[in-house]
Amino acid sequence: MRIFDADRQEWVGHEQEQRIAELHDRDAVRQGKALRGAVTVLAVCGLAFGTWALGWKDEPGPRGYLTVLQQPAPSGDKNAGSGDKNAEGDTAAPSPAGVPPAPYEEVFDQEGFRLAVPRGWVRDLVEPTEGFNVVNYRSPQGDRRLQVYRVGESSPYESLRTWLDETPMPGGFDQLAPVERTDDDGRPAARLDYVADKFKGEPDIGTWHVIDHRFEAVDGELYALAVYGSDADGRDDEEEFMSTALSWFCPPDEICPEP
Template sequence: MGEGAEPPAPGRRPPSPHRGPVLLVVLAVVLIGGIGVGTWHLLSDGGDDTANESSGPSATASGWDSGSPSPSDDVPSSGQPSAAPSGSAVAGSGPPQGYQRTADPEGFTLDVPVGWQRVKRDTGVFYESSDASRLLQVFALTSPQVTPYEALKQAETSLKKNPGYKRYGLKRLGPADDADAELQYGYRSEKYGPRRVVDRAFTGPDGVQYAVLVAGPSDEWPRQVERQRVALGAFCPTAYCPAG
């Protein structure tokens, strides 16, 4: 979500073009493969810090604890939101300079920085810089009852336990209740120092809900937003990626 993973996330499963609706970060069903199990791990700080950046609401036997947030909970984000997530890859278009298009074995395609290494964990698929201080995490969760906004809202319950946690923005990226949502936050990692994170929750064209999270040093902000924008610009479940 490697980096100090955030609090454990409720049951997650790897994205699959044949999966039914799945909810990221805040849903409670067990995932099918390995993209994540437990609470929504929004992020991972690898090493001794692996639990710091993931997040997720606590799950109960019957599913996630819920609680509908009201519009007043929205806080303006700092920095521009990333480009449209799923279904946005353009046939024939290539990755921007410094990035490479990657067809991940878990069933999705996206653009990641050149030289970043793939790491598979229970909390999802990670692409990390050589020292793991910068990362991109992708995961999916099960259960369609919670909207992307509610999932991120609930995820904060765990994130707030991180030292120096601060929310910079939490908002829906559209008028509908089930619109994409984005959370921007910061905290202090014991291993890496001040961190800034941007996490997008959205529903893919396959009906699966995904989370794409990018983290890095606070003093690099808003590079995290740019990396997420590039990743989302090419993101698509494998069976739905355009030809060419």
């Protein structure tokens, strides 16, 4: 007896029917194995992708120091446009975080330290026969000065007392107050406030006002910052000048937070 094979579209005998049935069964087995293999591959790929995605999500980002800049105040802000008097006598606009207030700029001195000085000031270096190098930053007119150097005494207070006791005073010297012991972020400091009429090698501008601040920096060393300016225009500008220079000072080979 013959039957009709729908797949082959022909009539076949009983023996051919058995052979075709065997072929069909073999193909079904192969297709089942192929399907199971494909499902397994897809499952492994999905698991691998999920593991990678979770690992990427939890992976720490790049490390570094980020500074968030302060956004300008809206035009309607009642505080917009207000500011403090700066070293040149102008009104300083609020500056972004990490940027010195106008007209100051951040400088990295050749001696290795960082500080902020007004733009356009001229640097010179004094190399004494004894002691440490002295760095001066002067205004173009020569009527203002910032002086920076290391000191070798055991404390800021002792350093100022030694200077007062052993150094010839400039002409017209007048100490405005006793040497003041202060504290700079938990580190010892001392300050001397005085006026003088003349300094060797400096222009004659009348009476000078000087603030000499000596302090222990983050590296454990002692430094001196001294600011000089005319006493005729008041003493607040020297105070502001010292505050800016001191807040931006960072000793050599140290990482200091930005003010």
